[in-house]
Amino acid sequence: MFDIFLDDAPALVVVLPLLISAIIAFMPSKIWPWIISIITLLLHLFFSLHLLKEISVSGLIIYEFGNWEPPWGISFKIDGVNIGLQLLFSIFVLVSTFYSRKIFLNEIDYRDFGKAYSLWLLAVGSLNGIILTNDIFNLFVFLEISALASISLIALGAGQNRKALLAAFNYLIIGAIGATFYVIGVGFAYAMTGTLNMNDLVIQLAQYFDGQLAIFAGMSFMLIGLMVKAAIFPVHIWLPPAYSYAPSAVSTLLAALATKTILYFFVRLLYEVFIIYPSYLSLFLDFVLYPLSLLAIFIGTVIAIYQDDIKKLLAFSSIAQIGYITLAFSLKDHSGVASGFVHIFNHALIKGGLFMAVGYFAILYKDRVTLNSLKGFGYKYPITSFALLICGLSLIGLPLTNGFISKLYLFQALYTNQMYFSIALVAVSSALAVVYFWKIVEQMWFSEIKFKSEKEDAYIYLPIWIVTISIIVFGIYSTPIIEFSNLSADYLISGYQN
């Protein structure tokens, strides 16, 4: 019955959530907004799978909106680079939407459900747009929609803690600065080349505008804007408060996917468009992204050690993990880019799982989860705690978890590039990750207070354990992740070498 829609699948994965979001916005019901969201996202997954099937046959889909051909119209591009991410996105959004019901029931007023799920779908649709778009201005639009939707979602946390408002406001201001930078850069590029389509931009840049300062200025503006949005080290300050004061379901969605999609676009811009100027690219990668990544890894980890609030701890750990990803992307070769994608996949699962478990604890504890409040949780809520333990061990990167696979490929990439200092730093930082994670474990299992195990909600097991089991499965059978990442790297790096 969906056959007539299948040709429009690339548009529908974005448009459908946006459309439904408008419908459910004023629905005064406790359950319907959620049910409709789930159905929407099932369709979303169906379309994503269809795209996968198409890609495995043709290798490239360019979807032109309204049949306006690029470079005039807006187009979406699906190829080997983003199909893996699209699939991960689709599946994880479904799981976290399932999870979100329990959180929203406890953390926000039920009269706000319609609005909450409306914003949720808005965020989902626009983030998916970031993955698919092939147009630099269209990207700006999606960036703004996703930012506004996430800001409003974060502000919903105000029912629990008023600081959520401040966090949302911070994000609004800093995010707006980032977006402004980006759009100024787009303006420069458009003024010089007269095109916004990425493929066309490459052609125009290569042919006519070699070495003009305005182009370099535009590129720099765009990159800095995206760095703000992706929370790359010195411009990350909006992220920790935003993740930690948002409702837990929102933290899960944002931590797992929001920065990842922007990182994906970031690397695509670098290796597909800015590759035209290899000297500029290597300047940026070697002297900006590489040192900043190292700083992010080290400082993010160290700050995380001193956090008392668990969600904040996880947020700072995210800063460090984003550092791993950008470190990999700064390597300029196939192994580097591939290992960056591997870590995008794996870290989305790990951080998603951790935020899910901690969010559930917050509901059970009925307050913010600090180190102290976790005392004895290992005995009280054994099943969720065990999931948290596995996700944490994966964060450290122990074998048999997917975190280890990330580390393996990152080490390999760094080794082939002879960056021994970075290897040492990554090794030290993963040892420091033990410190902050073990503080949690110690409180949960080895503190004085002990409880009888209480009944946990079986509903919450499903999403948490889907993520946890996938962490183990991909730790043992890592082929799918590796293949998708290699595919992404193949597409991106082939451009680099030509």
Add this chain to the structure above:
Amino acid sequence: MSNSFLIILGIITPLFAALFSYVCRYNNNLRDSFGIIGGLITFVISLKVFHGIQNNEVYQITFFTLFDGVDFAFKVSALGSIFSLVASSLWILASIYTIGYMRGAGEKNQTRFVIFYSIAIHAALAIAWSGNLLVLFIFYEILTFSTFPLVGHKQNAESQSAGRLYLSILVGTSLIFFLPAIFWIWLKTGTLDFQDGGILMNKFPAEYLSFLIAMLVFGIGKAAIMPIHRWLPAAMVAPTPVSALLHAVAVVKAGVFSFLVVVVYIVGPDFLLQTKSSDWLVWLACFTIMASSIIAITKDDLKARLAYSTISQLSYIILGAALASSLALKGASFHIITHALGKITLFFCAGAIYVTAHIKKVSDLKGIGYKLPLIFFAYTLGALSIIGVPPFIGSWSKFYLIMGSIEREFIFVAIILGISSLLNIYYLLQPLVIGFTQNSKKEIKLIKAPLTVWPPLITGLGCLVFFFLCKLFFE
């Protein structure tokens, strides 16, 4: 029974022991009996595997591929069969001893203790039989994490900080040095499998080999070479059965075993001898032997003294591995057995003294010897074996180590080993002298805990008996 099934059974038996202990957590006797039963089963299996290995049978099983060239696989080596035999046989005695100790000392959380004890043994056995370096690493980490609850068992401030130190040193060094070293080996050779004669020859640049050896010896923190030794004395806050079986046998021996395995099956003794990359390690090991012996003399706490003695004895094994000549390697492997038997006896005695008389310090032992003759008899046997007096088993390994050092023309090392034996005599026999010569004025209440007395007697006599049976272990 097929050989691969035997391996699976041996490795999961301790896990089942842990599971059954949990299921029967409300019935203390039943719960504690699973340790003994599990020990017996694993011992029989280890014995069978040991004999099979001597008859050139192959024990091997592969589960799945982790990444290119590295499988999740087990394969028993000659060295591994010895280690598993030691760990499983002593587990039986330690389980019996645990019952006596934990009940005598009235410890809390006994179920958790028994469970993690079994899991630790599981990890030790899996290390012994691991088929490649990564599998070894996985179970090395499991061993660390499973012993953490045992170290921090008392849950007071002291044991908590000790537990943190324990974990941060062991996990930290393994993640910073050991894992990158494993990656390095894999990137150079494309495999991590254990093979006779090593896998690095012609594949690894010889000029970096010293560096790799350093990463390995400092990364395997369980081998407790200085300056990565602090966790071992800290771990002595744990109940004595942990100190006895884990911190004299399973954990520390897993450390030196890992290093020996790396030298024998990964680097290859020939490659090491050619490049002389481990000669610097000989001196570090000598330093550790001397320094920790001297520190041991200054310790008044009996368990702390034994801990420093352990550090010094572990460095004998590192020394043997670093010398890399065939005699020295033989001595080092044999020292795993001899030191295990001797040291577990001493720890059993220390724990028995604590349970029956509540004495921890050497200086408080005055006159106790007359009241606890059996314990002090066992202590004497163990101490003499560690010192290396014939006819005790410890003399064999020391003999081979000295021969090995002379073979490599490290005469100074042989002298160090001699001096260290003298120091051993001082710090191990001093408690004995105090216990028997000086009379205590205080009246000391004794608690009867017969189950803590028999295990040290058995292991002590074992030190004596196996001196004559040592042919069994030399292939």
